[in-house]
Amino acid sequence: MFEAQAHRAELLEKIEDFFNRKRYAELRDLLLPMEAADIASLCADLDEKVPVVFRLLPKELAAEVFVELDSDEQELLIHSFSNAELKEVLDELYLDDAADIVEEMPAGVVKRILRHCDPEMRKSINEILKYPEDSAGSIMTTEFVDLKATMTVEDALKRIRRTGPDKETINICYVIDERRHLIGLLTIRTLLLAEEDDVIGDIMERNLIAVQTLDDQEAVARALGKYDFLALPVVDKEDRLVGIVTVDDAIDVLQEEVTEDIEKMAAILPSDKPYLKTSTLETYKARIPWLLLLMISATFTGQIIASFESALAAATILTAYIPMLMDSGGNCGSQASVTVIRGLSLGEITFADFFRVLWKELRVAMVCGVTLAAANFAKLMLVDRLLFGNTMVTAPVAAVICGTLVCTVLCAKLVGSSLPLLAKRIGFDPAVMASPFITTIVDAISLLIYFQFASAILGL
């Protein structure tokens, strides 16, 4: 499977060759059996040949490829289109795809697109563009099958046969009343398995889950995944059915949101462009704000060290264990925070679980801390002292280091698990409370603990 990917280089060479020898019919035969997504991915390396390739494809496949291209490639292609060609492509597009494309284009291109799509589509695109980014309304399509409760199964099947070709999906049909209120739904399976004279109102499913136009797209996508639906109906404030969100769009939303979460966890401002398409400046802008902020915060940790300068000068050996303490604290904290962040975003944990989470982390921290301290104590006394003969590593010094380790792990786990929950509670994005942020806090805490232990045990 996935041959298109494995033989990418080979395919590109073949295409190049057909091009040079102007064997367009053979090129067409090569592309025809491929999936749209695979042709689109090849287009990324075809540059100025894309418009030619595009004209070789049957218009339905061409439109499918168009949808799968990156927005810069779409823009270039639109510029190369005659008005007639643009109209042809637009006629083949599903409404939600057209709206997605329009959203990404500069104003001039948008005007040209809206001028060349049919009035019905223009109206619907404008409708969808009104909804805020990341809302259910912005990812829905208005091309769904609607039925009336009074229809018979025969009527319904006729209606589907008549209007089906233009609908994004016919797998689920929605039943509305005369004021377009959503009152039920039917899968195509139910319809096919029913008798021809059954009445829709009698066989439809009345227990509905619907989303509102302004609901967050991530919540909608999660609901689709959770309930194993192929589509979710979208209603407006008056409960009128205005569109549906299909499962293929939900998968895209889930992928995007995960990428965003992961980026936030790594202290990067999220962007929705693929990595290799982002310019150096854009990548820089996404990364530098957190780097600056975290750098400034880390200087507080430095202040702590500076204020204990005399203690460190008296026992220079202590300096050598600062990285180990800081790193271990950071790692423990990030384990806890990342676990909680993912749990929150999967809906497995809510703020109501605050004390359960803390209690669990406390116990885990105790065993982790003791294990690390024991391993470290053994290493200090056997390797550093006996093997390498470092006489500065005395039992009291080892006690300071290992005591600090236990307390640091404890603090790290508690801070790491509670901050994402608190962030969620006050309406912040918990993903921001991940490793880098936690590390900076835990660094400071671990040093303060270290010097407390040092002055208590070593009397510095």
Next chain:
Amino acid sequence: MFEAQAHRAELLEKIEDFFNRKRYAELRDLLLPMEAADIASLCADLDEKVPVVFRLLPKELAAEVFVELDSDEQELLIHSFSNAELKEVLDELYLDDAADIVEEMPAGVVKRILRHCDPEMRKSINEILKYPEDSAGSIMTTEFVDLKATMTVEDALKRIRRTGPDKETINICYVIDERRHLIGLLTIRTLLLAEEDDVIGDIMERNLIAVQTLDDQEAVARALGKYDFLALPVVDKEDRLVGIVTVDDAIDVLQEEVTEDIEKMAAILPSDKPYLKTSTLETYKARIPWLLLLMISATFTGQIIASFESALAAATILTAYIPMLMDSGGNCGSQASVTVIRGLSLGEITFADFFRVLWKELRVAMVCGVTLAAANFAKLMLVDRLLFGNTMVTAPVAAVICGTLVCTVLCAKLVGSSLPLLAKRIGFDPAVMASPFITTIVDAISLLIYFQFASAILGL
């Protein structure tokens, strides 16, 4: 929407109340309109009441709820079932769900399940269980609609009406020849929109994407998302159709794999249990191996500090900036590594892009490094020296710190972006090369650079 979640506490109270007053009919009426996934999520808090709730539900809904429960809850419930009840539930299950459940149960329960499901299902479950975990075969279902190329549309619709109720999906039908080789597919839409006497072989789609039973489940799920399919056919080594993977299972796989990646990135061994269901010991076991390994590695960083002890004693001010340098390096490295890891797992980056990635990171690192160094230089001279009157912060000291910063950022970005790519190349999981691992390496590098600069500029 999502009312079941919002009113969870209220609902649980109501259920409790109906229970106490033995109002089972009212309890049933409360539950009937709810989605199976929501009832299952309530069950987590109903404990010993679950079997009673279960018996109140119509058997179809009961089976759907059963599928959505956690495996411990399923096990408890199976223990409470009479043999007749167990058989009833099993009869309602889809095959792939039954196989999933069997996989999670202890041997005794598995035996009991296999004894009570019908022989056809027993055979199929045993078939699916043979495939390795995480393979396409292990998540597929064998309940799909198969058609022959010689059938007319009318024949096909009849066959679907007859066999449809037991199939997981009828939205896509697969066409096989007499040796069960997959030769085409048809959506239900194509079937419905065709004429009754059209022949399947003429209207079916012949360009197929199929996966093999042993393909990785994540690749299969990604393909479903990429091509916007509702199901993918699974074939054996002889290209015979043996099952299909449906999009709802693909979403679950994608979610699990993302959680696993995120856990690995945070230096946690992945587990597939929800956080709050994991025991302290299990969480400990998942977290301690990396903590120990990283702690030991961090001691090398300590060795570097120890070996420059005399330099640090001569210029104690340098110690105060160690945390800032280590943290900034770690953050820069983790930004790069996490970006590359995510790009790899989305298929946006491959090893072939190695030098493009490095070249991009090099440029980003240059601008990030210079920005951080400039900001830091200003802060050192204006805040630390002028404002706080720290006379030890001289221009040469600031030069050492800022020079180190630029070089550290450069190394961090290059190490952070190249290690995941190299890991992928040699067949390791790139996710392991995330922040904690990179941080440990970058810490050591940044200190070595620091002391080089210090000895060069300050002559220590």
